Amino acid sequence: MANSIKVRAKVKDGVASIKCLISHPMETGVRKDKKTGEKIPAHFIQEVNCESGGKSVLNAQWNGSISRNPFLSFAFKGAKAGDTIKISWVDNKGESDSTEATLK
Amino acid sequence: MNQNRRFLLKGTLAASAAGVAISAGLLTPKAAMAAWAKDAFTATDVNGAVTAAMGSADYTESGEVKLKAPDIAENGAVVPVTVTSSLAGVESIGILVSTNAQPLTATFNLGANTEADVSTRIKMGKTADVIAVVKAGGKLYSARKQVKVTIGGCGG
Numbered sequence: 001m002a003n004s005i006k007v008r009a010k011v012k013d014g015v016a017s018i019k020c021l022i023s024h025p026m027e028t029g030v031r032k033d034k035k036t037g038e039k040i041p042a043h044f045i046q047e048v049n050c051e052s053g054g055k056s057v058l059n060a061q062w063n064g065s066i067s068r069n070p071f072l073s074f075a076f077k078g079a080k081a082g083d084t085i086k087i088s089w090v091d092n093k094g095e096s097d098s099t100e101a102t103l104k
Numbered sequence: 105m106n107q108n109r110r111f112l113l114k115g116t117l118a119a120s121a122a123g124v125a126i127s128a129g130l131l132t133p134k135a136a137m138a139a140w141a142k143d144a145f146t147a148t149d150v151n152g153a154v155t156a157a158m159g160s161a162d163y164t165e166s167g168e169v170k171l172k173a174p175d176i177a178e179n180g181a182v183v184p185v186t187v188t189s190s191l192a193g194v195e196s197i198g199i200l201v202s203t204n205a206q207p208l209t210a211t212f213n214l215g216a217n218t219e220a221d222v223s224t225r226i227k228m229g230k231t232a233d234v235i236a237v238v239k240a241g242g243k244l245y246s247a248r249k250q251v252k253v254t255i256g257g258c259g260g
Contacts, residue, residue, distance in 0.1 A: 015219070028227070030205070046140040058222075059213040063145045065204055067182045067225035076218040 007101040016079035028064035153208035163244035171247040180253040191240040194220035203232040
């Protein structure tokens with residue numbers, strides 16, 4: 001699952017605003033396959049973490065009720081251009097991905 | 105009412121209360137944050153989910169919590185939601201949908217410098233109240249908004 005995360009990170013007046021899009025099916029486990037009538041097993045991101053300079057900025061915990069290909073945006077203070085942030089996610093099947101981005 | 109089901113629900117609630125007690129007392133916040141809060145996300149009612157996620161169901165409506173969501177969502181699979189708050193010392197933010205089978209949709213634990221301003225997109229099965237719960241200074245504040253979900257998709 002390489003490159004499943006797209007990040008846009010900008011700094012203005014010391015405040016970094018981060019927007020990210022993650023490619024993920026986010027199956028709730030309740031939906032049924034229209035052809036076979038069988039339930040599609042749950043497959044969704046449970047945790048998204050963002051770190052900057054070794055400190056946790058955001059820990060998001062999600063249920064299956066987040067939309068497919070989830071979007072997340074947030075902001076934090078005390079940032080400057082050139083800082084790197086690390087964003088990672090883990091889903092209920094244990095799959096994970098992470099990426100690093102540089103603040104602009 | 106199915107007796108077994110009641111029993112199971114009670115058991116789950118009791119277990120989640122114990123989990124909260126342990127994480128509040130013994131583990132450091134960092135360690136408590138690391139685990140996905142299964143009890144909170146599988147709770148089937150709003151108050152149960154808030155209790156499991158935030159430690160208490162005692163939340164008050166506050167004008168300092170702003171919930172931005174559409175009045176009418178044409179597509180219930182993608183409902184953009186933004187929660188902001190002007191309260192000081194916001195520790196965490198929870199987003200719930202009142203009629204979803206598992207109301208708790210997301211929780212966000214904020215770092216020390218993180219602003220109380222998060223956006224995401226959620227799924228809604230039908231017209232329901234979206235509830236934002238913000239934990240600041242150990243207390244819970246909330247905002248709610250009804251979002252109408254049109255099924256036809258023609259933008260009625």
